[in-house]
Amino acid sequence: MSADPRFDGPGPDEVWRSALAEGRFILQHCRKCSACRFPPALVCAACGSPDLEWREASGQGTVYSTTTVREREGSYNVSLVDLAEGARMMSRVEGVDPATVRIGMKVAARIIQEPESMIVFVPTEGGAA
Protein backbone atom coordinates (compact mmCIF):
# COMPACT_ATOMS: atom_id res chain seq x y z
CA MET A 1 0.00 0.00 0.00
CA SER A 2 1.36 3.38 -0.94
CA ALA A 3 -1.46 5.51 0.50
CA ASP A 4 -0.35 8.56 2.48
CA PRO A 5 -0.19 7.42 6.14
CA ARG A 6 -1.25 10.87 7.42
CA PHE A 7 -4.79 10.02 6.37
CA ASP A 8 -4.87 6.43 7.69
CA GLY A 9 -7.66 5.25 9.99
CA PRO A 10 -11.33 6.21 10.06
CA GLY A 11 -12.30 9.50 8.44
CA PRO A 12 -13.21 12.57 10.50
CA ASP A 13 -17.00 12.11 10.26
CA GLU A 14 -16.63 8.55 11.56
CA VAL A 15 -14.29 9.62 14.38
CA TRP A 16 -16.74 12.32 15.47
CA ARG A 17 -19.78 10.01 15.29
CA SER A 18 -18.03 7.22 17.20
CA ALA A 19 -16.98 9.61 19.96
CA LEU A 20 -20.52 10.97 20.20
CA ALA A 21 -21.91 7.45 20.48
CA GLU A 22 -19.55 6.97 23.47
CA GLY A 23 -20.91 10.14 25.07
CA ARG A 24 -18.03 12.43 24.06
CA PHE A 25 -18.25 15.78 22.22
CA ILE A 26 -14.96 16.37 20.40
CA LEU A 27 -13.77 19.09 18.03
CA GLN A 28 -10.94 19.42 15.53
CA HIS A 29 -8.24 22.03 16.03
CA CYS A 30 -5.61 23.07 13.50
CA ARG A 31 -2.06 22.42 14.71
CA LYS A 32 -0.80 25.16 12.37
CA CYS A 33 -3.15 28.12 12.96
CA SER A 34 -5.15 26.74 15.95
CA ALA A 35 -8.55 27.43 14.33
CA CYS A 36 -11.38 25.12 15.39
CA ARG A 37 -13.26 23.23 12.69
CA PHE A 38 -16.84 21.93 12.75
CA PRO A 39 -18.37 19.96 11.07
CA PRO A 40 -15.36 17.66 10.78
CA ALA A 41 -13.25 17.62 7.62
CA LEU A 42 -9.77 16.70 6.44
CA VAL A 43 -8.46 20.25 6.30
CA CYS A 44 -8.55 23.44 8.32
CA ALA A 45 -11.08 25.85 6.76
CA ALA A 46 -9.02 28.83 7.93
CA CYS A 47 -5.58 27.98 6.56
CA GLY A 48 -5.95 24.79 4.48
CA SER A 49 -3.61 22.70 6.61
CA PRO A 50 -4.41 18.97 6.82
CA ASP A 51 -2.73 18.78 10.24
CA LEU A 52 -5.71 18.67 12.62
CA GLU A 53 -6.05 17.20 16.10
CA TRP A 54 -9.08 16.18 18.16
CA ARG A 55 -9.77 17.68 21.58
CA GLU A 56 -12.66 17.41 24.01
CA ALA A 57 -15.12 20.28 23.57
CA SER A 58 -15.84 22.55 26.54
CA GLY A 59 -19.54 22.37 25.68
CA GLN A 60 -19.88 26.09 26.35
CA GLY A 61 -21.50 28.30 23.74
CA THR A 62 -23.53 31.38 22.87
CA VAL A 63 -26.65 31.50 20.69
CA TYR A 64 -25.67 33.24 17.42
CA SER A 65 -29.13 33.05 15.83
CA THR A 66 -32.37 31.27 16.53
CA THR A 67 -35.72 30.34 15.01
CA THR A 68 -38.87 28.57 16.17
CA VAL A 69 -40.04 25.98 13.68
CA ARG A 70 -43.84 25.82 13.69
CA GLU A 71 -45.17 22.38 12.87
CA ARG A 72 -48.69 21.04 13.38
CA GLU A 73 -47.36 18.64 16.02
CA GLY A 74 -45.82 21.52 17.94
CA SER A 75 -43.10 24.15 17.84
CA TYR A 76 -39.44 23.56 18.49
CA ASN A 77 -36.24 25.54 18.52
CA VAL A 78 -33.43 25.49 15.96
CA SER A 79 -30.39 27.58 16.84
CA LEU A 80 -26.90 28.28 15.62
CA VAL A 81 -24.53 28.11 18.57
CA ASP A 82 -21.10 29.74 18.58
CA LEU A 83 -18.92 27.32 20.53
CA ALA A 84 -16.37 28.71 22.95
CA GLU A 85 -13.65 27.09 20.82
CA GLY A 86 -14.65 29.24 17.82
CA ALA A 87 -16.68 26.95 15.55
CA ARG A 88 -20.42 27.29 14.97
CA MET A 89 -22.95 24.44 14.95
CA MET A 90 -26.64 23.98 14.30
CA SER A 91 -28.43 22.61 17.34
CA ARG A 92 -31.48 23.05 19.55
CA VAL A 93 -31.85 24.89 22.84
CA GLU A 94 -33.96 22.83 25.21
CA GLY A 95 -35.43 23.21 28.68
CA VAL A 96 -37.12 26.53 27.90
CA ASP A 97 -40.07 27.63 25.75
CA PRO A 98 -38.69 27.80 22.17
CA ALA A 99 -39.96 31.37 21.81
CA THR A 100 -37.83 32.54 24.76
CA VAL A 101 -34.50 31.47 23.25
CA ARG A 102 -32.56 34.67 22.56
CA ILE A 103 -29.51 35.62 20.52
CA GLY A 104 -26.62 36.08 22.93
CA MET A 105 -27.95 33.51 25.43
CA LYS A 106 -25.21 31.47 27.13
CA VAL A 107 -25.77 27.75 26.69
CA ALA A 108 -24.11 24.44 27.54
CA ALA A 109 -24.07 21.19 25.56
CA ARG A 110 -25.86 17.98 26.58
CA ILE A 111 -25.73 14.66 24.75
CA ILE A 112 -29.14 13.04 24.37
CA GLN A 113 -30.40 9.87 22.64
CA GLU A 114 -33.17 10.50 20.11
CA PRO A 115 -32.59 7.55 19.51
CA GLU A 116 -29.20 8.33 17.95
CA SER A 117 -26.83 10.35 20.09
CA MET A 118 -27.09 14.06 19.39
CA ILE A 119 -25.94 17.31 20.95
CA VAL A 120 -28.45 19.82 22.28
CA PHE A 121 -27.94 22.86 24.47
CA VAL A 122 -29.56 24.18 27.65
CA PRO A 123 -29.32 27.72 29.02
CA THR A 124 -26.65 28.04 31.70
CA GLU A 125 -27.46 29.57 35.07
CA GLY A 126 -27.95 33.29 34.64
CA GLY A 127 -27.52 32.71 30.93
CA ALA A 128 -30.50 34.72 29.78
CA ALA A 129 -29.40 37.46 27.40
Added chain:
Amino acid sequence: MSHPLRGSAAIVGIGNTKRWNAPGRTPFDQLQEAAILALEDCGLSLKDVDGLFCAISSSGLPVLNVAERLGVSVRHADGTMVGGASFLFHLQSAVAALENGLCDVALICYGSNQLSAGGRLVSMPDPQPYEAPYKPRYPISSYSLAAARHMHQFGTTRENLADVALAARAWANLNPDAFARGPLTRDEVLSSRMVSDPITRADCCLVTDGGAALVVTRADRAKDLPKKPAYILGTGVAVSHRQIAAMPDLTTTAAVESGRRAYAMAGVGPSDIDHVMVYDAFTITTLLFLEDLGFCPKGEGGAFISSGAIAPGGSLPVNTNGGGLSCNHPGMYGLFTIIEAVEQLRGTCGERQVQGAEIALAHANGGVLSSQATAILGSSATL
Protein backbone atom coordinates in the same frame (compact mmCIF):
# COMPACT_ATOMS: atom_id res chain seq x y z
CA MET B 1 -8.22 49.62 -19.74
CA SER B 2 -11.49 47.76 -19.87
CA HIS B 3 -11.74 44.08 -19.01
CA PRO B 4 -11.29 41.83 -22.08
CA LEU B 5 -14.59 40.06 -21.44
CA ARG B 6 -16.61 43.28 -21.03
CA GLY B 7 -19.22 43.31 -23.78
CA SER B 8 -17.56 40.40 -25.56
CA ALA B 9 -20.83 38.42 -25.63
CA ALA B 10 -24.52 39.23 -25.62
CA ILE B 11 -27.83 37.63 -24.81
CA VAL B 12 -29.53 37.52 -28.19
CA GLY B 13 -32.54 35.30 -27.49
CA ILE B 14 -34.80 34.68 -24.51
CA GLY B 15 -37.45 32.04 -23.93
CA ASN B 16 -40.00 32.01 -21.12
CA THR B 17 -42.81 29.46 -21.17
CA LYS B 18 -44.94 31.48 -18.71
CA ARG B 19 -46.67 28.18 -17.84
CA TRP B 20 -46.72 28.60 -14.08
CA ASN B 21 -49.18 25.77 -13.47
CA ALA B 22 -49.01 23.19 -16.23
CA PRO B 23 -50.00 19.67 -15.16
CA GLY B 24 -48.93 16.92 -17.54
CA ARG B 25 -45.60 18.52 -18.38
CA THR B 26 -42.25 17.29 -17.11
CA PRO B 27 -39.38 19.64 -16.20
CA PHE B 28 -37.79 18.63 -19.52
CA ASP B 29 -40.96 19.62 -21.42
CA GLN B 30 -40.81 23.09 -19.88
CA LEU B 31 -37.10 23.34 -20.64
CA GLN B 32 -37.46 22.24 -24.26
CA GLU B 33 -40.28 24.69 -24.92
CA ALA B 34 -38.22 27.53 -23.45
CA ALA B 35 -35.21 26.53 -25.57
CA ILE B 36 -37.30 26.53 -28.76
CA LEU B 37 -38.77 29.95 -27.88
CA ALA B 38 -35.32 31.42 -27.17
CA LEU B 39 -33.88 30.17 -30.47
CA GLU B 40 -36.90 31.40 -32.45
CA ASP B 41 -36.53 34.76 -30.68
CA CYS B 42 -33.10 35.26 -32.25
CA GLY B 43 -33.60 33.42 -35.54
CA LEU B 44 -31.18 30.60 -34.77
CA SER B 45 -31.91 26.87 -34.64
CA LEU B 46 -31.06 23.91 -32.44
CA LYS B 47 -28.53 22.90 -35.09
CA ASP B 48 -26.61 26.12 -34.43
CA VAL B 49 -26.25 25.35 -30.71
CA ASP B 50 -22.84 23.93 -29.80
CA GLY B 51 -22.59 24.98 -26.16
CA LEU B 52 -25.08 23.59 -23.64
CA PHE B 53 -25.51 24.87 -20.09
CA CYS B 54 -28.19 23.50 -17.77
CA ALA B 55 -29.09 22.37 -14.28
CA ILE B 56 -32.31 20.75 -13.14
CA SER B 57 -33.43 19.78 -9.64
CA SER B 58 -34.69 16.34 -10.59
CA SER B 59 -31.70 15.17 -12.63
CA GLY B 60 -28.10 14.51 -11.69
CA LEU B 61 -27.11 14.32 -15.37
CA PRO B 62 -28.85 17.35 -16.88
CA VAL B 63 -26.52 17.91 -19.84
CA LEU B 64 -26.99 14.34 -21.06
CA ASN B 65 -30.77 14.41 -20.70
CA VAL B 66 -31.14 17.78 -22.37
CA ALA B 67 -28.67 17.15 -25.21
CA GLU B 68 -30.51 13.95 -26.09
CA ARG B 69 -33.96 15.55 -26.06
CA LEU B 70 -32.99 18.67 -28.01
CA GLY B 71 -30.70 16.77 -30.38
CA VAL B 72 -27.94 19.33 -30.00
CA SER B 73 -24.38 18.53 -30.89
CA VAL B 74 -22.37 19.58 -27.86
CA ARG B 75 -18.87 20.97 -28.29
CA HIS B 76 -18.79 22.58 -24.86
CA ALA B 77 -21.01 21.98 -21.82
CA ASP B 78 -21.36 23.02 -18.19
CA GLY B 79 -23.81 21.44 -15.76
CA THR B 80 -22.61 23.27 -12.66
CA MET B 81 -25.21 22.82 -9.92
CA VAL B 82 -25.12 25.43 -7.17
CA GLY B 83 -28.89 25.82 -6.72
CA GLY B 84 -30.84 28.78 -8.06
CA ALA B 85 -27.71 30.75 -8.99
CA SER B 86 -26.51 27.96 -11.32
CA PHE B 87 -27.61 29.73 -14.48
CA LEU B 88 -25.62 32.87 -13.73
CA PHE B 89 -22.59 30.67 -13.10
CA HIS B 90 -23.40 29.15 -16.50
CA LEU B 91 -23.58 32.64 -18.03
CA GLN B 92 -20.06 33.47 -16.84
CA SER B 93 -18.85 30.10 -18.10
CA ALA B 94 -20.56 30.71 -21.48
CA VAL B 95 -18.92 34.13 -21.89
CA ALA B 96 -15.48 32.60 -21.29
CA ALA B 97 -16.18 29.64 -23.60
CA LEU B 98 -17.47 31.90 -26.41
CA GLU B 99 -14.52 34.29 -26.14
CA ASN B 100 -12.09 31.39 -26.38
CA GLY B 101 -13.83 29.70 -29.29
CA LEU B 102 -14.91 26.62 -27.34
CA CYS B 103 -18.43 27.21 -28.66
CA ASP B 104 -20.22 29.71 -30.93
CA VAL B 105 -23.86 29.54 -29.80
CA ALA B 106 -24.52 28.94 -26.11
CA LEU B 107 -27.90 27.75 -24.85
CA ILE B 108 -28.60 28.13 -21.12
CA CYS B 109 -31.84 26.45 -20.10
CA TYR B 110 -34.03 25.28 -17.24
CA GLY B 111 -37.44 23.74 -16.57
CA SER B 112 -39.50 22.72 -13.56
CA ASN B 113 -42.88 21.22 -12.70
CA GLN B 114 -42.55 22.01 -9.01
CA LEU B 115 -46.14 23.17 -8.53
CA SER B 116 -48.04 20.64 -10.62
CA ALA B 117 -45.88 17.78 -9.30
CA GLY B 118 -46.95 18.42 -5.73
CA GLY B 119 -46.02 21.89 -4.62
CA ARG B 120 -42.98 21.06 -2.50
CA LEU B 121 -39.46 22.15 -3.20
CA VAL B 122 -37.69 19.46 -5.21
CA SER B 123 -34.14 19.22 -3.94
CA MET B 124 -31.33 17.13 -5.26
CA PRO B 125 -30.37 14.35 -2.86
CA ASP B 126 -27.81 16.07 -0.68
CA PRO B 127 -28.05 14.82 2.91
CA GLN B 128 -26.77 17.13 5.68
CA PRO B 129 -26.08 14.88 8.69
CA TYR B 130 -25.02 17.78 10.94
CA GLU B 131 -28.32 19.61 10.38
CA ALA B 132 -30.90 16.86 9.86
CA PRO B 133 -31.22 15.76 13.54
CA TYR B 134 -32.48 19.26 14.45
CA LYS B 135 -35.21 19.21 11.75
CA PRO B 136 -34.87 22.72 10.33
CA ARG B 137 -37.46 23.40 7.63
CA TYR B 138 -35.31 23.27 4.51
CA PRO B 139 -34.49 25.80 3.20
CA ILE B 140 -36.75 28.21 5.11
CA SER B 141 -35.18 27.92 8.59
CA SER B 142 -31.75 28.82 7.25
CA TYR B 143 -33.13 32.08 5.87
CA SER B 144 -35.03 32.61 9.13
CA LEU B 145 -31.74 32.39 11.03
CA ALA B 146 -30.26 35.03 8.73
CA ALA B 147 -33.33 37.27 9.14
CA ALA B 148 -33.31 36.90 12.94
CA ARG B 149 -29.64 37.81 13.08
CA HIS B 150 -30.16 40.86 10.82
CA MET B 151 -33.03 42.02 13.06
CA HIS B 152 -30.87 41.55 16.16
CA GLN B 153 -27.88 43.36 14.75
CA PHE B 154 -29.53 46.21 12.83
CA GLY B 155 -33.05 46.58 14.22
CA THR B 156 -34.66 45.38 11.00
CA THR B 157 -38.37 44.67 11.54
CA ARG B 158 -40.96 42.27 10.21
CA GLU B 159 -42.68 45.34 8.76
CA ASN B 160 -39.55 46.07 6.70
CA LEU B 161 -39.64 42.52 5.36
CA ALA B 162 -43.37 42.76 4.65
CA ASP B 163 -42.68 45.86 2.56
CA VAL B 164 -40.47 43.74 0.26
CA ALA B 165 -43.47 41.51 -0.44
CA LEU B 166 -45.70 44.54 -1.03
CA ALA B 167 -43.27 46.09 -3.52
CA ALA B 168 -43.04 42.80 -5.40
CA ARG B 169 -46.82 42.54 -5.55
CA ALA B 170 -47.16 46.14 -6.75
CA TRP B 171 -44.80 45.35 -9.65
CA ALA B 172 -46.63 42.07 -10.34
CA ASN B 173 -49.85 44.05 -10.66
CA LEU B 174 -48.23 45.80 -13.65
CA ASN B 175 -47.21 42.46 -15.22
CA PRO B 176 -50.05 40.52 -16.88
CA ASP B 177 -47.86 37.38 -16.84
CA ALA B 178 -47.33 37.35 -13.07
CA PHE B 179 -48.82 34.38 -11.21
CA ALA B 180 -49.84 36.24 -8.03
CA ARG B 181 -51.68 39.47 -8.71
CA GLY B 182 -54.21 41.53 -6.78
CA PRO B 183 -54.18 43.65 -3.65
CA LEU B 184 -51.89 42.75 -0.74
CA THR B 185 -51.63 44.62 2.56
CA ARG B 186 -48.93 44.79 5.19
CA ASP B 187 -51.34 43.29 7.73
CA GLU B 188 -52.01 40.33 5.45
CA VAL B 189 -48.27 39.61 5.24
CA LEU B 190 -47.72 40.09 8.98
CA SER B 191 -50.68 37.90 9.94
CA SER B 192 -49.84 35.15 7.44
CA ARG B 193 -49.02 31.76 8.99
CA MET B 194 -45.66 31.73 10.76
CA VAL B 195 -43.46 28.95 9.35
CA SER B 196 -40.10 29.46 11.01
CA ASP B 197 -39.79 32.72 12.96
CA PRO B 198 -39.58 35.43 11.71
CA ILE B 199 -40.55 34.13 8.25
CA THR B 200 -44.23 33.73 7.44
CA ARG B 201 -45.75 32.05 4.44
CA ALA B 202 -46.08 35.50 2.81
CA ASP B 203 -42.33 36.09 3.23
CA CYS B 204 -41.70 33.02 1.06
CA CYS B 205 -41.52 32.89 -2.72
CA LEU B 206 -44.21 31.26 -4.80
CA VAL B 207 -44.18 27.62 -5.83
CA THR B 208 -44.81 27.43 -9.57
CA ASP B 209 -43.89 25.51 -12.71
CA GLY B 210 -41.93 27.18 -15.47
CA GLY B 211 -39.20 27.06 -18.07
CA ALA B 212 -36.65 29.61 -19.23
CA ALA B 213 -33.78 29.75 -21.70
CA LEU B 214 -31.16 32.17 -23.04
CA VAL B 215 -29.16 32.14 -26.26
CA VAL B 216 -25.75 33.80 -25.97
CA THR B 217 -23.31 34.59 -28.81
CA ARG B 218 -20.20 36.70 -29.27
CA ALA B 219 -20.93 40.40 -29.69
CA ASP B 220 -19.92 40.54 -33.38
CA ARG B 221 -22.60 38.01 -34.28
CA ALA B 222 -25.16 39.51 -31.89
CA LYS B 223 -25.44 42.77 -33.79
CA ASP B 224 -26.64 40.96 -36.93
CA LEU B 225 -29.45 39.10 -35.14
CA PRO B 226 -33.03 40.43 -35.06
CA LYS B 227 -33.47 41.47 -31.41
CA LYS B 228 -31.65 44.24 -29.53
CA PRO B 229 -28.68 42.45 -27.91
CA ALA B 230 -28.23 42.66 -24.14
CA TYR B 231 -24.46 42.89 -23.87
CA ILE B 232 -22.86 41.12 -20.93
CA LEU B 233 -20.77 43.87 -19.37
CA GLY B 234 -19.71 41.99 -16.27
CA THR B 235 -20.19 38.77 -14.33
CA GLY B 236 -19.07 37.62 -10.92
CA VAL B 237 -19.65 34.51 -8.84
CA ALA B 238 -18.83 33.43 -5.28
CA VAL B 239 -19.47 30.44 -3.01
CA SER B 240 -19.34 30.74 0.76
CA HIS B 241 -20.76 27.55 2.34
CA ARG B 242 -23.24 24.70 2.01
CA GLN B 243 -24.85 24.57 5.47
CA ILE B 244 -26.06 27.76 7.12
CA ALA B 245 -23.93 27.08 10.21
CA ALA B 246 -20.85 27.42 8.00
CA MET B 247 -21.78 30.89 6.71
CA PRO B 248 -19.24 33.24 8.30
CA ASP B 249 -21.62 36.19 8.96
CA LEU B 250 -25.34 35.61 8.46
CA THR B 251 -25.94 39.30 7.77
CA THR B 252 -23.44 39.61 4.91
CA THR B 253 -23.58 37.31 1.91
CA ALA B 254 -21.00 36.41 -0.72
CA ALA B 255 -22.97 38.77 -3.03
CA VAL B 256 -20.43 41.33 -1.79
CA GLU B 257 -17.76 39.38 -3.67
CA SER B 258 -19.77 38.40 -6.75
CA GLY B 259 -20.98 42.00 -7.02
CA ARG B 260 -17.48 43.44 -6.67
CA ARG B 261 -16.25 41.15 -9.45
CA ALA B 262 -19.14 41.99 -11.76
CA TYR B 263 -18.83 45.75 -11.16
CA ALA B 264 -15.07 45.59 -11.77
CA MET B 265 -15.48 43.75 -15.07
CA ALA B 266 -18.26 46.09 -16.21
CA GLY B 267 -16.44 49.22 -15.04
CA VAL B 268 -19.59 50.53 -13.34
CA GLY B 269 -20.88 50.99 -9.80
CA PRO B 270 -24.26 50.75 -8.08
CA SER B 271 -25.18 54.35 -9.00
CA ASP B 272 -24.87 53.50 -12.72
CA ILE B 273 -27.52 50.74 -12.56
CA ASP B 274 -30.95 51.63 -13.98
CA HIS B 275 -32.76 48.38 -13.21
CA VAL B 276 -32.15 45.70 -10.58
CA MET B 277 -33.23 42.07 -10.33
CA VAL B 278 -32.30 40.26 -7.12
CA TYR B 279 -33.35 36.71 -6.33
CA ASP B 280 -36.18 37.05 -3.80
CA ALA B 281 -36.59 33.52 -2.51
CA PHE B 282 -37.64 35.17 0.76
CA THR B 283 -38.25 38.81 1.66
CA ILE B 284 -34.97 38.86 3.61
CA THR B 285 -32.95 37.98 0.49
CA THR B 286 -34.01 41.14 -1.36
CA LEU B 287 -32.88 43.18 1.64
CA LEU B 288 -29.55 41.38 2.02
CA PHE B 289 -28.66 41.60 -1.67
CA LEU B 290 -29.56 45.30 -2.00
CA GLU B 291 -27.17 45.98 0.89
CA ASP B 292 -24.45 43.62 -0.29
CA LEU B 293 -24.56 44.94 -3.87
CA GLY B 294 -24.13 48.49 -2.61
CA PHE B 295 -27.58 49.98 -3.25
CA CYS B 296 -27.79 51.03 0.41
CA PRO B 297 -25.40 50.76 3.36
CA LYS B 298 -25.18 47.55 5.42
CA GLY B 299 -27.91 47.50 8.04
CA GLU B 300 -30.04 50.16 6.33
CA GLY B 301 -31.90 47.84 3.96
CA GLY B 302 -35.03 47.88 6.10
CA ALA B 303 -35.35 51.68 6.11
CA PHE B 304 -34.44 51.84 2.39
CA ILE B 305 -37.19 49.39 1.47
CA SER B 306 -39.83 50.88 3.76
CA SER B 307 -39.16 54.33 2.23
CA GLY B 308 -40.81 52.99 -0.93
CA ALA B 309 -37.55 53.05 -2.90
CA ILE B 310 -38.00 49.69 -4.63
CA ALA B 311 -41.74 49.82 -5.36
CA PRO B 312 -43.18 51.27 -8.60
CA GLY B 313 -42.48 55.02 -8.60
CA GLY B 314 -39.51 54.62 -6.22
CA SER B 315 -35.90 55.62 -6.86
CA LEU B 316 -34.65 52.10 -7.70
CA PRO B 317 -36.79 49.72 -9.79
CA VAL B 318 -36.24 46.26 -8.25
CA ASN B 319 -37.78 42.96 -9.35
CA THR B 320 -40.07 44.59 -11.87
CA ASN B 321 -41.62 41.32 -13.04
CA GLY B 322 -42.99 40.78 -9.51
CA GLY B 323 -40.04 38.57 -8.52
CA GLY B 324 -40.07 35.13 -7.02
CA LEU B 325 -42.51 36.47 -4.44
CA SER B 326 -45.27 37.38 -6.90
CA CYS B 327 -44.34 36.53 -10.52
CA ASN B 328 -43.07 32.95 -10.53
CA HIS B 329 -40.68 30.62 -8.72
CA PRO B 330 -40.20 27.24 -10.37
CA GLY B 331 -37.71 25.75 -7.92
CA MET B 332 -34.60 27.52 -9.19
CA TYR B 333 -35.50 31.04 -10.29
CA GLY B 334 -32.10 32.45 -11.34
CA LEU B 335 -32.68 32.55 -15.11
CA PHE B 336 -35.80 34.67 -14.68
CA THR B 337 -33.75 37.53 -13.20
CA ILE B 338 -31.85 37.66 -16.51
CA ILE B 339 -34.97 37.30 -18.67
CA GLU B 340 -36.57 40.37 -17.05
CA ALA B 341 -33.33 42.36 -17.26
CA VAL B 342 -33.11 41.63 -21.00
CA GLU B 343 -36.74 42.61 -21.52
CA GLN B 344 -36.21 45.89 -19.70
CA LEU B 345 -33.14 46.68 -21.85
CA ARG B 346 -35.13 45.82 -24.97
CA GLY B 347 -37.91 48.15 -23.77
CA THR B 348 -40.63 45.52 -24.14
CA CYS B 349 -42.04 45.59 -20.59
CA GLY B 350 -45.25 47.54 -21.21
CA GLU B 351 -46.74 49.11 -18.10
CA ARG B 352 -43.79 48.12 -15.90
CA GLN B 353 -41.14 49.41 -18.32
CA VAL B 354 -38.29 51.33 -16.67
CA GLN B 355 -37.91 54.36 -18.94
CA GLY B 356 -34.45 54.73 -20.42
CA ALA B 357 -33.05 51.53 -18.92
CA GLU B 358 -29.54 51.11 -20.35
CA ILE B 359 -27.77 49.11 -17.62
CA ALA B 360 -29.42 46.30 -15.65
CA LEU B 361 -28.05 44.18 -12.82
CA ALA B 362 -29.33 40.64 -12.25
CA HIS B 363 -28.33 38.75 -9.13
CA ALA B 364 -29.07 35.14 -8.19
CA ASN B 365 -28.70 33.10 -5.03
CA GLY B 366 -28.42 29.35 -4.51
CA GLY B 367 -28.68 26.88 -1.64
CA VAL B 368 -29.06 28.70 1.68
CA LEU B 369 -27.37 32.02 0.78
CA SER B 370 -24.57 29.64 -0.33
CA SER B 371 -23.80 30.57 -3.92
CA GLN B 372 -24.05 34.09 -5.30
CA ALA B 373 -23.81 35.27 -8.90
CA THR B 374 -24.13 38.74 -10.39
CA ALA B 375 -24.47 39.77 -14.03
CA ILE B 376 -24.48 43.31 -15.39
CA LEU B 377 -26.10 43.76 -18.78
CA GLY B 378 -26.13 46.79 -21.03
CA SER B 379 -27.59 48.13 -24.24
CA SER B 380 -25.36 48.90 -27.25
CA ALA B 381 -25.04 52.47 -25.94
CA THR B 382 -23.04 51.17 -22.96
CA LEU B 383 -20.32 49.44 -24.97
